[in-house]
Amino acid sequence: MIEAYGLTKRYGAKTAVYNLTFQVRPGAVTGFLGPNGSGKSTTMRMILGLDTPTSGQVTVGGHAFKGLPNAPRQVGALLDAKAVHGGRSARNHLLSLAQLSGIPTRRVDEVLGVVGLQEVGKKRSKGFSLGMGQRLGIAAALLGDPQVLLFDEPVNGLDPEGILWVRNLMKRLASEGRTVFVSSHLMSEMAQTADHLIVIGRGQLMADMSVNEFITRNSVGFARVRTPEGEPEQQEKLTAVLQEAGGQPQPEGDGALRVTGLPLPHISDLAHHAGVRLWELSPHQASLEEAYMRMTQGSVDYRSTVDERAGLQQQMPGGPLPGQQMPGGLPGTPMPGQHMPGAPVPGPPMPGGPVPGQQMPAQQGGWAPPPPPPQDAPNPYARAEGGDAR
Numbered sequence: 001m002i003e004a005y006g007l008t009k010r011y012g013a014k015t016a017v018y019n020l021t022f023q024v025r026p027g028a029v030t031g032f033l034g035p036n037g038s039g040k041s042t043t044m045r046m047i048l049g050l051d052t053p054t055s056g057q058v059t060v061g062g063h064a065f066k067g068l069p070n071a072p073r074q075v076g077a078l079l080d081a082k083a084v085h086g087g088r089s090a091r092n093h094l095l096s097l098a099q100l101s102g103i104p105t106r107r108v109d110e111v112l113g114v115v116g117l118q119e120v121g122k123k124r125s126k127g128f129s130l131g132m133g134q135r136l137g138i139a140a141a142l143l144g145d146p147q148v149l150l151f152d153e154p155v156n157g158l159d160p161e162g163i164l165w166v167r168n169l170m171k172r173l174a175s176e177g178r179t180v181f182v183s184s185h186l187m188s189e190m191a192q193t194a195d196h197l198i199v200i201g202r203g204q205l206m207a208d209m210s211v212n213e214f215i216t217r218n219s220v221g222f223a224r225v226r227t228p229e230g231e232p233e234q235q236e237k238l239t240a241v242l243q244e245a246g247g248q249p250q251p252e253g254d255g256a257l258r259v260t261g262l263p264l265p266h267i268s269d270l271a272h273h274a275g276v277r278l279w280e281l282s283p284h285q286a287s288l289e290e291a292y293m294r295m296t297q298g299s300v301d302y303r304s305t306v307d308e309r310a311g312l313q314q315q316m317p318g319g320p321l322p323g324q325q326m327p328g329g330l331p332g333t334p335m336p337g338q339h340m341p342g343a344p345v346p347g348p349p350m351p352g353g354p355v356p357g358q359q360m361p362a363q364q365g366g367w368a369p370p371p372p373p374p375q376d377a378p379n380p381y382a383r384a385e386g387g388d389a390r
């Protein structure tokens with residue numbers, strides 16, 4: 001189990017991670033989702049002891065990484081697939097890692113087979129494609145047969161067959177009871193791979209819940225309603241009638257209305273009684289990708305001037321996503337599992353708490369409330385409302 005508690009990392013004036021508290025449990029694939037620059041890699045580096053938290057702490061199996069006995073046998077990680085001596089063959093690269101950690105040579109050949117590189121094991125890795133490099137990085141992570149695995153964007157550069165392979169590998173590793181923590185900026189990928197999701201935006205926790213719960217909460221049904229083109233008064237009349245009946249109509253880019261809060265037959269009856277003709281009345285589900293983008297829209301660092309997401313900037317019917325908290329933006333009502341900055345969140349294990357690797361049921365007692373962020377360290381994102389918080 002990985003446990004982060006009030007984890008904060010600043011690089012000079014830049015706050016990369018702010019007051020993150022979460023647990024990553026064994027036996028499941030936990031997706032770590034966030035837009036580019038949201039702090040995923042920084043968090044992973046802190047878990048692996050490669051970066052020191054400015055405040056807070058993170059443990060693996062109850063120990064700080066640097067205090068873990070025989071760490072390479074307990075934790076495997078793919079952070080940067082390019083961090084390989086290109087002049088060495090894939091096999092020699094793995095051999096050198098194995099020798100450093102006292103791992104037997106036969107394990108090198110085993111993992112080469114697991115990742116499908118057995119045929120090219122003697123080739124220099126500098127000739128490898130991006131996908132082959134990812135496979136080699138995954139082989140290195142698996143070398144010590146660890147119980148805890150971290151993968152930073154493992155499907156980068158992989159073709160569809162490779163993506164499917166990684167997806168199945170993650171699931172298999174989790175089904176063997178391992179802790180699998182995998183970052184991505186793609187909701188669509190995580191929805192197919194992960195059991196649990198931790199979503200961050202600008203370094204702050206935005207959601208911590210099972211994928212099923214995320215789907216249930218965010219697969220909002222809505223109706224698309226279109227009135228005849230060139231008759232704007234028809235749409236205005238319908239909008240008023242729907243609002244009066246408790247619906248939330250929102251204009252879509254193509255002239256249709258997106259209506260939540262009313263079932264389709266009721267919309268049809270209301271239109272009929274108002275004498276409004278309909279050209280379209282169809283049921284829809286908001287996609288998970290859309291829900292995720294709405295959740296993180298306020299925390300995207302880099303955006304094109306011609307941005308498809310602009311359409312998502314408008315407030316969705318019924319307001320922000322239930323429980324959505326934009327960093328530095330509008331507070332909503334917390335989602336179950338979502339941490340609102342300043343709200344009580346699970347703390348580290350108390351004496352007599354879980355032993356390393358032991359799974360804690362969600363919401364189990366025995367956790368101390370976290371300390372509030374230090375007085376001298378105000379939430380750096382509080383300034384974001386009026387502009388760039390960086």
Ligand SMILES: Nc1ncnc2c1ncn2[C@@H]1O[C@H](COP(=O)(O)OP(=O)(O)OP(=O)(O)O)[C@@H](O)[C@H]1O
Binds near residue numbers: 015036041
């Ligand atoms: N060593 C560093 N010095 C200064 N700033 C840094 C450093 N490392 C990361 N950052 C900044 O911290 C923020 C978080 O970066 P990080 O790489 O953790 O995000 P990420 O979610 O992994 O992004 P991506 O999906 O693009 O890899 C970014 O704004 C980044 O520029």
